[in-house]
Amino acid sequence: MNELSKYSVDLQQQMIDRLRRDFPEILNINGEIDFEILRTLLNSRAVLQDDDMRFGFNWPQKMEAMKLAQSVTTATIRPNKAKSVNWDETGNIYVEGDNLETLKVLQRSYAGKIKLIYLDPPYNTGHDFVYQDDFEDSVDNYLKQTGQIDEEGRPYKTNTEEGGRFHTNWLNMMYPRLRLARNFLTDDGVLFISIGERELNNLTFMLNEIFGENNFVSQISLITGANQSGDGVNIQKNLEYILVYAKDANELHLNKIDPVDETLRNLNDAPTPLSTRLDMGYSIYYNPGTEEIIPVMDYDKSLVGTNDEELVYTDDSGLISRGFVPIRPGKRNGELHRWRWGFDTFKERLDEVVITNTKNGYKASFKQTGFSSPKNYWNYTVGTKQVKELFGGKQYFDYPKNTKLLEYIIKLATNQDSLVMDFFSGSGTTADALMRVNESDLGQRRFIMVQLPEKTPDGSKALEDGYATIPQIAQKRIRLAADQLSYGDRGFKVFELDSTNIQSWEAKEAGPEQGFLSFSANNIVEGRTDDDVLFEVMVKKGLDLALPVRKVDVDGGVIFDVAMGALFVISGNGVNRFVSETIVKKRDDYSARGLLVTSNVVFVDEAFISTEDKLNAIARLKDAGFDDDEIESI
Template identity: 35%
Template structure:
C-alpha cells in the first residue's frame, strides 16, 4: 500500500525535475533537516548555459516590481488544503435541489488555493478561462493571504487565515490610489493566480481577461511574461457604454479591454462568427454566374516574388501590371486556371484591374472573421448586464455584471468543443455559467463550467444584503439556479438532456491532522493522543473529494455509493476508483473490492478490522487484482 500525499502540487519540485531531465549532470542531492532532497547545482547549470547568462548589473529587459519574487514563491508553494462538498447548496443535473450528480462545479474560496488544488486534476484540461478581476480603480478590495515564509524548508502561510473555530478568514483591504504600493499590491495579487492558471489550459486553450485603463498596461506585461508574447492574440475593445457621461472631467470613457492569449498559438484555432444577413447582402452576381452571388477581392500582395510579377491583358485589350512595389498573389499558371474557370473579374466594362471572385456558396460554412472591436449593438453593454441580473432577481443585487451576450461572443471566439471545460475563477455573479448553459441549450452541447468565487460579504446597507444575500457566492449560486430554470422553461422538451445544475464545494483546511504530514515531529505524548490521522469533523464524502484531487480524478466524475458486506463503498467514474473509509473493514470487504478490479482502491489507515485483515490486504489484491493501485490515508 502507498500513502497518499494529500497536498497540492509542489511546483518547485516539478521545476527541479524538469531541469534535471534537460541537464541530468546538474541534478544533485543535499541534506535538508536531516533528509536528502533533490536540488539543482547552479554552478553546473551555469557552465551549461555560460554563453547566454545575464548576471550582475548587466542591462537586460525586465518587468519587475517590489515583492515579485514573493509572488513567484506564492505561485509555486504547495498547500495542505482541500475542497469539501456542500450537498445542501448543490443542484442536480435536472435542476433538483440538493442533488450531487451535475458535472458543473461551483467552488467557494480563495481562487489561488483552489487553482493549486486543481493543478494535477485539471492539468491541461481547460479549453477556456475567462476572468473579470478587480480593475484596481482605487476602491477595489483585495484579499491578502498570499504571503509565504520558510519554516523548516517548507512553505507555510505567514498569516494563517482561520479563526478559532477553524473557519477561513480573509483580510479585505481597500487598495486606495494613495497607497504607495498601489500597483505592487495588485500585481502581487494577479501574478501568482495567472501563473498557476496557465498550467490548467489545454494546448489549444485560450484565456480572456477583462480590464480597464487602470492596469491594462501592467496586465499585458504580466501576460506576456507568463503566457509568452508570441501567444498574444488580441486586445479586444468592448464598447461598454452606449452614451457619454457629461460629468466626465476630461473624456467620457466608453470602453473596457479584454486581453486574449492562447496557451499555444500554433495549436489554437479561432472561432468564427455566424454569417449575418448584412454581410451576405454584400455579395452580388452582376455576370449571372451559375455558382451564385460573389464578392471580388484584390489579387496583388506586398510580399514581392519575381515569378508573380507579370503582365495581364484585360478583355478590353489594356495591359495591366501589378501596382508599384507589389506583385500578383497568383503565379501565371494559377491565374490562367482561374481565368479559364471564370473566377477573375475585370469590371462590367472589362477594363478594370483584375480581382478574384469569392462565392458565398463556398464561404458560408467558414463564418466571419472576428474584429477587435466589440460593439454594444452586437455584444451588449454594462447596463444590459445589470438589467439581466435585475430581471432574474427582481433587484439589482450585483454591481457591474458582464452581459451574457459579451460572454457568448467570447465562448464563440474560444472555439469550444461540445464537451469543453470553461473556468472562471473571479466568477462574481456567475454570468459565465449563465452564458455557457444558454450555449448548451442552443446547440445541444455538454460543456462544463467551473466557477470559483471568494465568499466576500455584501454591504449591509446594500440591495443584495436586504434581499437576503450575505455574500457574493450566495448571489452566484442563486443566479445559476434561476438562469437554469429560465433556460429549461424556454427550451421545453430540449432541456431533458441539459445539465443545468452544479456541485457546490468549499475550500477548507486539509482533512488530515498534522501528524499525517509531519509524523517525525509528533512527541511520544502526542502520539498516544492521536487516535486517528483524520480530523474529527470530517465526513467520508470530504475524504472522497480530497482523494479525487490527489489522484487526479475530475471532480465532475459520476459518484455512486454502494454497500459491500455492510460497509459504504464509493464508486467513482464507473469503477475507476473504489474507496471505503468505514472502520472495521474485513477480509470480505477487501476481497469484494479487489474482485471488481478498480484502477485505484483507497482505504483509511484505521479502516482494517484487525491485524489479520491488515496482513491479508496486499495478498488479496495480489490474488484478484494485482494491477490495482492501493493507497491509504
C-alpha cells in the same frame, strides 16, 4: 527543401527549448535564460531577494509572489450537496474559496485540460476588494479572512491609493494566480482576461512574462457604452480591454464565427502583381446579352515583365465576334496585376462571379461567403439589465459582464466538449453563457467556477433579500438561467475550500511530498464525513470531480466505486477483511466487460475493525493481482 543537418540531435538545445516553453518567465529582456530565477522556481527554499532581480518587470515582493505560486498546499475541497443542482448527473463544478488555494487543489485533476479560461478580476480602481495573500500559510489565511476562524471583520480590504502599496497589492494578488492558470490550459488553450486602463500595462507586462510575449494573441478594445459627465471629466472612459494569450500560439486555432460582409469584392483585389503568380492573369470573357462568362488563358507569360498589356494579351477573335467582351486584371502601380483566384478555382467558383458595368468598363467581382476572424474591437454594454431580468427586476450587481459577450468568447475559443474555467467568477456570467451556448449548438461543454465567499455589503439589497455572500447570488443566478433552457447539463456540484480532512497532512507538517497517500493512524479530522474524504482522495489522485461515483454499503462501512473501478475508497468504522472480496469481484466484472484500464484502492485506516482485518484485506487484494503501489492508506 531544407539541407540535411550533419549534426546529431542537440540534446542541450532541446532542454533549453523545453525550459523556454514551460517556464517563459525565466527569460530576461534579451530572451536569455535567467538561471537565478529558474533556481527560485525549482526550489521553494532558494533565497533570492527582490534586490537581486534583473532588469525587467519588477515590483516589491515579486519573488515572494513567484514562490507562492510554486508552493504546495494541504487544503482540500469539501462537497456541499445541499447547495448543488443535479449532483449525480452534472459535470459542472462551482467552488467557494480563495482561487489561489483552489487552483492548487485542482491542479492534479485539471492541469492541461482547460480549453478556455475567462477572467474578470478586480480592475484596481481604488474601490475594489483585493485579497491580501499571506506568504506563510495560505489556507489558514483564507479561513481567517473569510471569517471561518475568527470574527475580525470582513474578508477583504479595499485597495486604496492611500495605502502606499496600491499597485503592489494588486500585482501580488494576480501573479501567482495567473502563473497557475497557464498550467491548466490545453496546448491549444487560450486565456481571455478583462481589464481597465489603470492596470492594462502592468497586466500586459505580467502576462508577457508568464505566457511569453510570443504567445500574445490580441488586445481587444471593448466599447462598453458607459457615459461619464461632470466638471471633473476631461475625457470619458468608454473602453475596457480584453487581453488574449495562448498557451502555445502555434497550436491555437480560434473558430471563425463572424459572417463575412456579403458585399461584392473586386476579383482583382490581389496583394501582389502578376509577375509573382504568372498563372493568374487570364482574361474573363463576358457576353452582356447572354451573361455567359468564359475564362481564357490568352496571354504570353514570357512578356509579363514588359508590363505592356497590348503586347502581353491577344484577344480571342472568335469570342469577340460572338459578342463577348474581355475583362482583364489591369495595372496597379505601373505593373500588370492579377486576379485573386487561379484559373481552375475561377471555373469552380463561377457561380459566385458577378459582372457589373461601370463608367470605366466591365468589372469582375465575387460574392463573399463564409466566416471571418474576429476584429479587435467589440461593442458590448454591461450586463446589468440581463441579470436584473433574471431576478425579477432586482439589481444585486452593478457592472456584471454581458452574457452575450461571454457567449461570443465561448463560441470563438471552444469546441462542443471543452472545459471552461473562470476563477474570478463573480455574478456567474460565464456559467450562464456556457449553458446558453450548449443549447444553441447541442454542445456538452462543462464549466469550473471559483469564487471567494465575499460577504454582501451591510445595508445592500442583496443582504436584505437573504443573500449573505456573492456565491449565494451567483448560484441562484445559474439556477434561474438554467430554468430558461431545455437542453444540456444545467446543474452544478458545489464544493467549499477547507483545511485537509487528514490530521497528519496539516500544513505545518507537510512538505513538497504532500499528497502521496502513505500515512497511517486514526487521523480523520473530527466532524468530517466519508464524502469529504472521498473527494480529497480524488483530487490528490488527480481525478475529475465529475466522474461517476457509486456508493456500495458493506458491513461496518462503505465502498466508494469511482468511474467503474478506477478507484475504490473504503471508509467507515467497522469494516472487516471481507471488504476485499467485494472489491475484487467488482474489478473482475469491470475487466471482463472491457471497462477497466487500471484500478486503485485507498483505505481509511480507522475504517477497519482491527489491524488484522486490514492486513488480511490487503493480502487478499495482492493475491488477486493488485500491485503494492495500487493499494494505499490514510
